[in-house]
Amino acid sequence: MVMGPRGFTIGQLAAATEVNLETVRYYERIGLMPPPARTEGGHRAYEPAHVRRIAFIRHARALGFGIEDIRALLTLAAPGHRSCAEVRDIASAHLSEVRTKLAHLTRLERILSATVDQCSGAPTPACPVLDMLDAPM
Amino acid sequence: MVMGPRGFTIGQLAAATEVNLETVRYYERIGLMPPPARTEGGHRAYEPAHVRRIAFIRHARALGFGIEDIRALLTLAAPGHRSCAEVRDIASAHLSEVRTKLAHLTRLERILSATVDQCSGAPTPACPVLDMLDAPM
C-alpha cells in the first residue's frame, strides 16, 4: 500500500511513530485523534499533521501524562492559544504526582531490599520475608 | 451485630484490617480468601485465622506484590511448607521490578522538573513544555 503523496496508511503511521496500530484506532475512538480521511474502500488516510499529533501524544505518554492531561495539552498547544501558565500547571501537577510515586517506590525498595538481604545472609531459622508479612507493620 | 465468640462480620474484619469491605469479597471471589462459614441468613462469619490472612495480604499488597505472587506466598507460608528459597525468589524478582520502575520514574522526574523549571524562570518566548513535547526525543 503506497497511499499517494503525503498520505499514510494506519500501518505506516504506526510504524513511523512506534505506536501500536490498535492504539492509534483507540486514540481516535476516544477523540484524542481526529478522524482522518478515508479511501474509497474505507481505509484511513493520514496526513503529516496526524504524524506530528501522534508523536506529541507519544512523548507525553512517555512522560507519564494521562489521557485527559494530554487532551488539555493538545488544546493548549493549538496555534494562537499557547497559554504557558496553564501548561505549566498541568505539568507541575503531574510532576508532584510523579514525586509522590517516587517516594512511595523508594520506601518499598528500602524495605524489600533489606528483607531480601536478610534472606541471602547468614542461615536464619525462619523466613525473614514471611516473618515481615506476618507481623503487623 | 455481635457474632458470638471469635466470630466477625465482614464489616468488622474490614475495619480491623483496614481493607475495604468490597475488596474482602473480591479476594474471596478470586480464591485468595477461603469462603468463611455463614450465618443462617447467609452472612459471612469470619474467624481469627481470616483476620491474619487478610493482614498478610494487605502487607504484601502494600509492598507492591501482585495477586498471583501473593497467592504463591500464601501457599509457601502454609505450615510445614516454609521454603525460604522460593519466597526469596519471588521477593527478589519483585524487588527488581520495583527498581526498574524506580529508575523509570527517576528519569521522568528529572526531565519534568528541568522543563517546569525553565517555565518558571526567565520570560521565554515559547512554552518549554510544549516545545519538548513537539520535538523528537
Added chain:
DNA sequence: CTGCATCCCGTAGCCACTACAGGATCAAGC
C-alpha cells in the same frame, strides 16, 4: 484473477479494585 498483506469494526480481556442497584438480614428499642 489469485493470493496474501493489510485494513476494517466490534467486542472482550488485562489489573486490582471500587461503586453501584435492589434486595435480605440482624439486633436493638419500644
Added chain:
DNA sequence: GCTTGATCCTGTAGTGGCTACGGGATGCAG
C-alpha cells in the same frame, strides 16, 4: 412482636490505557 436503621447479600459495570482477538473487506503485485 414489630419497627427501624445499620449492615449485609449478589451481581454487574466502571476505572485507565491499552491489547488481542474474530470474521470479514480491501489493496496491490504478479
